[in-house]
Amino acid sequence: MKRSQIGLDSEEKKVVRLRFDAGFFFERAVRSLNRHQYEKALKYFRLAVEKEPDNPVNHCNLAGILSELGRYEESNKVLETVLNEVDPNLHECLFYMANNAGNMDNLELAESYLLEYLSRDPYGEYAEEAEDMLYMLSLELGRPPKEPIPVELPLHIQKHEEAYRYLETGNFLPAIDLLKEIIEMQPDYLPAYNNLAQAYYYMGKIEESLELIDQVLKKDPTNLHALCNFAVISDAMGKVSLSQRIIQTLKNLVPMHKEHAYKLALTMGTLGEHEVAYKLFSLLAKVEILPEPDLYHYAAVSAWNTGRLIQARRYWKKALALDQQSGVPLFYLKQVEKHLNHPDHTRPVVSYDYRIPEEKKDIPPSEQLEELYSDPSFTQFLYNLLDEGHDHDKFGAIQTLALLSPEDLEEKLREILLRPGENMQLKKMALFTLQDMNAEPPFMMNYEGYKLQIERVYLQTDFSLWKKKWDQVWDCCLKHMQDASSKEKQKAKALWKKQMENGIPTVHKVEGWAAAIEYLAIKQDQQAVTKTSLAQKYNISVSTVTRYIKQLSSLADEIFDKK
Incomplete structure (x- = not known):
């Protein structure tokens, strides 16, 4: 008799083959995360990456x-792998890398990742x-936030921006290499010639610098940057008459852009034409949206060199509000005070370089800084900046006031x-400062006509969401009050609006606030309503309803005249 295969076939049909793919390991990882089993989750995320190495999501989960x-x-190494090998367009990896760098206290690296992400x-x-994070990092680093360079700019413009940053920091060799590369790419791009000429001049290569200036002026005889460079080099070489002829030409030029005005002002100041420099720098200080300390320093120097000591003091105070670290504004403020107290003393010409003169490198000790800070007129100056200054002045004023800690600072903030x-x-900066001062919350803030009641603010706090939730x-x-009377709805609206005027609190549970408003509005007409029925109606717990009723009760008593 032939043996039947039925039993065997039945058993085979019950076998379920497990597919150990990336999805399987991802689910296991999530389950481990929910159970706070992080090492297990890490193992499963690694396995998911191994199964699908080309899926950037797996890498991001692992990171x-x-x-x-x-x-x-x-x-960050995992995220670099995503950008270099898996998906170069997954730019949010740069934001994650910035957060990791911030957590490692590498603030400058975090800043560079953020700039690249925004670019x-x-x-x-x-x-x-x-x-927001860039702004907070700038406060920690003690300087204005850097601006990202848009990547949609042509490659030679991007390289030129990079070269200019090298020049600003005195790294002339890498700047020269980049500028040479740009000239090969774009032979008609004159700004690269001008900056290369300047770099050669700083390196002492005068002949190479003059050759480049000559090339620019042959192509554009009125090129302001080239003329400025030519005037400075001619003066340095002792060719006074040539330098003076160029200066007269420059005086007749009207700069159309802030960059040209800045270059012309600094050149005029360097060549001793301080009156021209003062007019240009004082104008730039008014129109610049985010002035840096060195601009205020240049304006102060031109004011000093033209005998405007009161104005010089004002500009150096503005510089000090933005820069307490270098000691430069403080050093010159001391010089101003000496000459204001002894006007008969000879007033030396001050250099435009943003540094303390080499022969006076003894930076004032902390006691001198404290002496200035204890001066009530300086505190009042900072308060005036908060009331009347540009936004950037106000940021610097808050930073400095936070160091001074005057008694009425909390009230001002x-x-x-x-x-x-x-x-x-x-x-936001005022809020962070209040928190650092351990000021007692809540803090009331006007946001687009809404009054917010803030217990604590975080870097990612979204005030538009706060308003939207209310x-x-x-x-x-x-x-939920569709069946209520018009009178009850009006009372509910009045209570909602009054709370908004008094300060919108953080809304964690929309339904809890809504239920409490309805309960207190209906109660005013002696209508029968229970917390239990409202809890069921709004699909929340009775304790939630009770908690929000307690927060609103005193306000309801006030507006409904219930004593």
Whole structure:
């Protein structure tokens, strides 16, 4: 008799083959994360990467768990792999890398990642958070925030921006290499010739510098940068008459751009034409949106060299509000005070270089800084900046005031929060300063006509969402009060609006606030309503309803005259 295969076939049909693919390991990793089993999650994310090495999501998940475990360098290596080998267009990796660098206290590296992210994806998912983070890093680094260079710029422009940064920091050799490369790429791009001429001049290669200037002036005889460079070099070589002829030409030029005005002003100042320099620098100080300390220094020097000591003091005070680290503004403020107190003393010509003169390198000790800070007129000057200065002046003033800690600073910062139309970044800075001072919350802030009641603010705090959620409270309340009378709806709206005027609190639970408003509005007409029925109606717990009713009760008593 033939043996039946039925039993065997039945058993085979019950076998389920497990597919150990990337999805399987991803699910295991998520399950481990939910159970706070981070090492297990890390193992499964690694396996998911091995199964699908071309899927950038797997790499990002792996980088995320490494970051959670505090293994920031490993996390960044994984993210670099994504950008270099898997998906170069996944720009958000740069934002994650910036956060890792920040957690490692490498602030300059974090800044460079953020700048690259904003350059490549200026409207990306994390653009707003990146800009906020850049601003906070600039405060930590004690200088204005850097601007990203858009990658859509032509390659030679991008390289020129990089070369200019090298020049600004005195790194002439890499600047020269880049500028030579740009001239080979774009032989008609004159700014590269001008900056290369300047770099050669600083390196002592006068002949090479003059040759480049000559090339520029043959192509464009009125080129302002080339003429300025020619005037400075001619003066340095002792060719006074040639330098004076060029200066007269420059005086007749009207700069159309801020960059040209800046170059002309500095050249005029360097060549002793301080009156021309003063007019240009004082104008630039008024129109520049984000002036840096050195611009105020140049304006102060031109004021000093033309005998305007009061104005020089004002500009150096503005520089000091932005820069307490270098000692340069403080050094010159001391010189101003000496000459104001002894006007009979000979007043030397001051150099435009943003540094303390070599022969006077003894930077004033901290006691002198404290002496200036204890001067009530300096504190009042900073308060005036907060009221009347440019936004950038205000940021510097808050930084400096935070160091001084005058008794009425908290009052002043709270006043700034309530100013309508004030810069929101400035208000954020005021909030962070209040928190650092351990000021007692809540802090009331005017945001687009809404009054917010803030217990604590974080870097990622989105005030537009705060306002939106309070609007959602009323929408939710109105939706659930469809069967209520017009009078009850009016009372509910009055209570919602009054809380907004007093200060919108953080809204964690829209339904909780809405239920509490309805309960207190209906109670005013002695209508039968229970917390339990409202909890069921809004699909929340009775304790949640009770908690929000307690927060609103005193306000309801106030507006409904219930004693």
